[in-house]
Amino acid sequence: MPPKPCLRACANASPARPDAMDFVVTTLLNALTLISILMLVGLGLAISFGLMNVTNLAHGEFVTVGAFAVYFVQSIGGSFWLGLAAAPIAGAVVGCILEFAIIRHLYSRPVSTVLATWGVSLILQQGLELTFGLGAKPVTPPIEGTFDLFFTVYPAYRLILIAIAMVTLLGVVLLISRTSFGLDIRTVIQNREMAEGVGINTRRTYAIAFTFGAAIAGLAGGLVAPLAIVLPQMGVNYLANAFFVVIVGGVGSIGGLVAGSVFVGGLTSVLNYQISPSLAQAIVLLAAIVAVRLRPNGLFNGAAR
């Protein structure tokens, strides 16, 4: 397996002014960058794993597909923003095919889902490698330069990333709480039989929710592409972390998703200053295992499902 610099790359921007306030603000913003990405990746997983009870090990590949979409659009001369628009579409297409071809046949066989989605993940990785060739793919950010935030100067693109992630998350919250489709999803989650009884097409709802989660993960991949090292194997880094976001935070609420992302992302960013990134990731995952033991229902339990 290749080395894992992606999380470090998106967690650490080099501090410019070495004073204490600057350090704190930079660390906070680095953490916020990582937390934003984890929230977007975890969102799709919270839908499939947390709500539909589908263990999708190909979820990391949605991120990869999104990042490659940006690379592909840029390589044929398109702008970054065009690529960023293509990223969620690419994620959605792959997610939709996956749901249609495999996952919907295996809702009652959880172990089989694990095996089949892992197989799909390997196929997608090798497919991307055969199509685009070996080695890391360059993706240029839309804006170079930094932004003066009074306490510190910070790369402008990262601030945009955080903003887009927050707006997306807010949009999802509104979609689920305010629209009739959101109502359908909540109904199906609470009681599938009853939802069918009142005339909701549960298969369709599941399919749309799954595709939607894949699209958000694709968007996350597109956003992270200029910061990370774009490789066919990059998805697995996000996979384990995103699962822990969902498990640690608690299944089935946006609050849990935020809590889990803050736990995993915050800890990773802080540790990355002290020790090597692989050791930092190992420690974060260990801490997550302990957290799961102590709070089996998630950090944010008591939240409305």
Next chain:
Amino acid sequence: MIARDRNWLLVFAVCVGLTIVYPFIADGYQLTVIRDALIFGLFAASLDFFWGRTGILCFGHAAFFGIGGYIMALVTLNDAIPFASLLGMMGAVTGAAFVAAIIGYFLFFGGIRGSYFTIVTLAMGVICQQAAVSWSSVTGGDSGLIGIPPIEFDVGGTHLDLSQDLPSYIFVSAIVAVVVLALWSISRGRWGTVLTAIQDNEVRAAALGHNAPLRLLVTFVLSAAIAGLAGALYVCMAGLVAPDLSGLLLSTEVIVWVAVGGRGTLLGPVLGAIFIQRAQQTISSFNPSLWPLLLGCVFVVIVFVLPDGILSIYARLKALLKGRRRAS
């Protein structure tokens, strides 16, 4: 003795017979190929002992393989330690069992089962590989450790040197045969029955007085210990240890070996490991990046076409013939 047990012993005897005959028809290189495949077969059997009996999928079993391998490497590379091979193997088994005991305690007594267990063990594999890469002063980092000596024993005055092909082949085959037979007798007895009860309905099994978390924990620890033993054997035969040995790819390959061979049969996974390793070597010699692609396809095909492994083809054919006879 019921018919299923008799069939199993029959297949086991045939396999042992083939293993004994093989050195007479194969050259040294072919022997080492089968020897290494048998070690991975032992690893697959260890996963099957847990997954097949409890129905809980461990997605990071290579972590124990790697831990065993690294402990063996560190002990045998240290000149100050006497009886290095023996102590190394004991250390590998104990080390893997110890790690499994800690992780298993957190998970089983925390009520974590099913998909959650799979995800946590997946992370465990990632952690082990990361630790092996980043703790480079001990593990040698990305490049691992090389120059691990072959196994040597002094048993009752006679010196046993396993640097040659044939002795090491015999040694490995004997260990695999003994361990598989032992695991089989454990899992067909009372222990296995209780595990099946827990798999079917844990609450009911607990109500009947069985300490379900403890049973699962002990099974997991035993399974990890054997994986550690397989890792220790492997590094001595290969002469090197690298972070890949605890990586996700190996963790998933072992799942395929078990799934192809037939989960819960113990013998099937060993055969599955040997067949798939041979296939892997043949395919990788054409194009190395083709193998993961095919591996992915195998995962998908197994789930849809052969959920019970290749050994189930025979049972299916029999059922098909029976059905046809009845129809005609």
